[in-house]
Amino acid sequence: MQPDTMHDxxxxxxxxxxDFEALARFRFGIRRYLRFSEQAVRGHGLTPxxxxxxxxLKGFPSREWATLTELADRLQLRHHSVVELVNRAQAQxxxxxxxxxxxxxxxxxxxTRHGERALARLSALHRDELQRLGTALAVPDWSDTxxxxx
Amino acid sequence: MQPDTMHDxxxxxxxxxxDFEALARFRFGIRRYLRFSEQAVRGHGLTPxxxxxxxxLKGFPSREWATLTELADRLQLRHHSVVELVNRAQAQxxxxxxxxxxxxxxxxxxxTRHGERALARLSALHRDELQRLGTALAVPDWSDTxxxxx
DNA sequence: GCAGTTGTATCGTAACACGATATAGTTGGT
DNA sequence: ACCAACTATATCGTGTTACGATACAACTGC
Numbered sequence: 001m002q003p004d005t006m007h008d009x010x011x012x013x014x015x016x017x018x019d020f021e022a023l024a025r026f027r028f029g030i031r032r033y034l035r036f037s038e039q040a041v042r043g044h045g046l047t048p049x050x051x052x053x054x055x056x057l058k059g060f061p062s063r064e065w066a067t068l069t070e071l072a073d074r075l076q077l078r079h080h081s082v083v084e085l086v087n088r089a090q091a092q093x094x095x096x097x098x099x100x101x102x103x104x105x106x107x108x109x110x111x112t113r114h115g116e117r118a119l120a121r122l123s124a125l126h127r128d129e130l131q132r133l134g135t136a137l138a139v140p141d142w143s144d145t146x147x148x149x150x
Numbered sequence: 151m152q153p154d155t156m157h158d159x160x161x162x163x164x165x166x167x168x169d170f171e172a173l174a175r176f177r178f179g180i181r182r183y184l185r186f187s188e189q190a191v192r193g194h195g196l197t198p199x200x201x202x203x204x205x206x207l208k209g210f211p212s213r214e215w216a217t218l219t220e221l222a223d224r225l226q227l228r229h230h231s232v233v234e235l236v237n238r239a240q241a242q243x244x245x246x247x248x249x250x251x252x253x254x255x256x257x258x259x260x261x262t263r264h265g266e267r268a269l270a271r272l273s274a275l276h277r278d279e280l281q282r283l284g285t286a287l288a289v290p291d292w293s294d295t296x297x298x299x300x
Numbered sequence: 301g302c303a304g305t306t307g308t309a310t311c312g313t314a315a316c317a318c319g320a321t322a323t324a325g326t327t328g329g330t
Numbered sequence: 331a332c333c334a335a336c337t338a339t340a341t342c343g344t345g346t347t348a349c350g351a352t353a354c355a356a357c358t359g360c
Binding site: 049077080085088103105106 | 346348349350355356
Binding site for chain 1: 308
């Protein structure tokens with residue numbers, strides 16, 4: 001009854017209705033969070049991508065700036081997509097380009113004063129929403145799917 | 151033109167560097183998951199939206215079909231965006247439209263046999279990835295802020 | 301300095317969600 | 331039964347965004 005075999009083939013997969021519901025619920029949680037984010041961010045005249053960009057800068061480990069290549073990794077985008085994103089953010093005075101003293105190829109993307117303030121405000125809202133959603137965003141637990149009664 | 155005049159909230163305690171990093175890390179986790187999802191899904195000839203649509207159907211609570219309006223809620227989209235999404239998915243034989251016996255206005259969106267199989271395969275991959283990411287997707291824990299004394 | 305590599309930028313294209321609008325079906329008051 | 335208001339689904343045109351392909355600049359090793 002418990003299909004323990006994890007074949008990667010086209011045979012019927014061992015996912016139960018509860019598994020699908022858990023997967024769907026998780027995705028729904030993400031959607032709701034991103035939806036909230038979009039509304040909050042647009043209410044401040046920014047796009048979701050711009051917020052993500054700024055957050056990636058301010059939230060970069062042990063730094064507060066990043067190169068385009070680093071941003072491409074953090075945002076999971078192609079580097080030239082980040083170029084355009086930074087262009088748009090720069091046009092709105094949210095970030096600036098600064099040259100790296102050690103490598104002239106590299107561009108350091110930094111937050112402007114305006115960007116800092118917008119990010120601080122929006123991030124506070126996001127923290128609150130994250131607290132509010134809480135378990136609704138929790139990753140489903142499949143530590144043991146053999147026994148449905150949990 | 152940026153509306154920076156809408157700071158009607160009283161300046162709450164500023165977020166720390168650690169807060170920003172937690173926020174950024176969480177967003178990074180979401181991005182990675184969605185990125186994985188997109189690659190997996192496209193590798194099977196589908197779009198991320200189509201997978202989400204199918205998952206919302208199969209994962210609908212106590213049912214395996216849904217109306218367009220219900221889907222609009224689950225996918226956090228406008229209903230007419232769902233119409234187009236269903237059109238595209240139907241063109242690829244992933245879902246079908248069925249009429250509701252009690253209300254002729256309502257359209258029941260259901261999975262086709264083909265959609266079922268694609269969804270099952272992809273969902274298994276997603277479950278695995280979710281297990282793999284695990285804590286990387288965990289919601290940051292802010293249990294120290296102002297106590298919830300309303 | 302030249303080739304190879306890495307980092308950044310530009311251009312045209314395709315996909316997607318949206319607002320505005322249109323059509324069909326249902327409900328309730330008279 | 332009729333009409334108006336309401337709900338559910340569908341269509342059209344538009345703006346934004348990420349992408350592939352391509353180009354340019356700077357660093358490395360020789």
